[in-house]
Amino acid sequence: MDLLLCLGALAVVFLLWIKCKGVEYVIVHQRWIFVCLFLLPLSVLYDVYYYVRAWLIFKLCSAPKLHDQRVRDIQRQVREWRNNGGKTYMCTGRPGWLTVSLRVGKYKKTHKNIMINLMDILEVDTSRQVVRVEPLANMGQVTALLNSIGWTLPVLPELDDLTVGGLVMGTGIESSSHIYGLFQHICVAFELVLADGSLVRCSEEENSDLFHAVPWSCGTLGFLVAAEIKIVPAKPWVKLHYEPVRGLENICSHFHEASKNKQNTFVEGIQYTLDTAVIMTGTMTDYAEPDKINRIGLHFKPWFFKHVESYLKRDVGGTEYIPLRHYYHRHTRSIFWELQVIFHFKNIYTFLLLLDLLILFLRIF
């Protein structure tokens, strides 16, 4: 009862404060309130729904059966647009707020929106070493499935929400790109619905001109409905070495040397000022030294770029073993360093404490 009274009083003070400052001021200058109270809980619910759905669909093998039917529906929408005279341009019907990009395209309001409801992993073919996926399958979903069965994509862009469609039609890069190239370079075939409503498959051998024109075309050649992507065996840990480096020339040459060495599966550098950086090199491994394990993805761990910065502040190098999936999505929690703009607390632990209190509050009710 006391707790309820306290919370009630807090809520009243909070509402009075909003009334004094004005809703607009609070939303613009204190974005963390909106994010913590509404956006985070809603995102958690959405993610739970999304992952349970993806898991069930894969287990029930229903995605491949429904795929053809869904593609036919996209073809129907395109033909309908043609039959109506094709008066406006077409675009994907995915709303701007769902994409990773911060830009919300105004063209979505004026163009004919083609609804592409294709968000599943269709098939993992370990003999051909290829996974066939729909365009809205995202990186979080792909690692959750592939890593659990001992496979991975050679190039795995970090943020959970990046989609296969966006990475093919836009572009994708990762800390293994010095070996495997861009995301498009690990793709072996694309399936597209063209502006006449036809469905085509293209690869190095089949419609190869289209195959090479698709990456970076931003949807101008057709709607992507499936992609076949190379997979490689995965190991459970990443052995990551952190090296603080000072001096711009030194940073560039260190990074260049690290990228030239193909023994390094992962190479990444984070630069904190013009003259200071930490260069990281990593390899996948089956074994982890227990006293050097760091599960960086756990919610109470510091944001990755802050953790990396601690090596720079102490001016020492170091080696850690990070679970593969934690490594891949190391920048997801903090959206690289962007979240600090919203959560401008003095340190991340204040934010984590607030988050823990919120979770506790949600559990009580």
Ligand SMILES: Cc1cc2nc3c(=O)[nH]c(=O)nc-3n(C[C@H](O)[C@H](O)[C@H](O)COP(=O)(O)OP(=O)(O)OC[C@H]3O[C@@H](n4cnc5c(N)ncnc54)[C@H](O)[C@@H]3O)c2cc1C
């Ligand atoms: C904060 C932030 C972090 C990022 N981090 C990384 C990163 O770590 N690595 C990296 O490689 N990139 C990164 N990016 C860039 C990212 O690769 C692009 O934004 C990319 O396009 C993915 O976004 P999306 O999946 O939301 O695709 P969208 O923005 O939805 O799509 C991108 C383009 O592809 C087109 N498209 C999408 N699906 C289809 C389809 N089915 N048929 C036809 N056209 C389609 C869209 O029309 C659009 O033109 C980052 C971007 C931001 C804003």
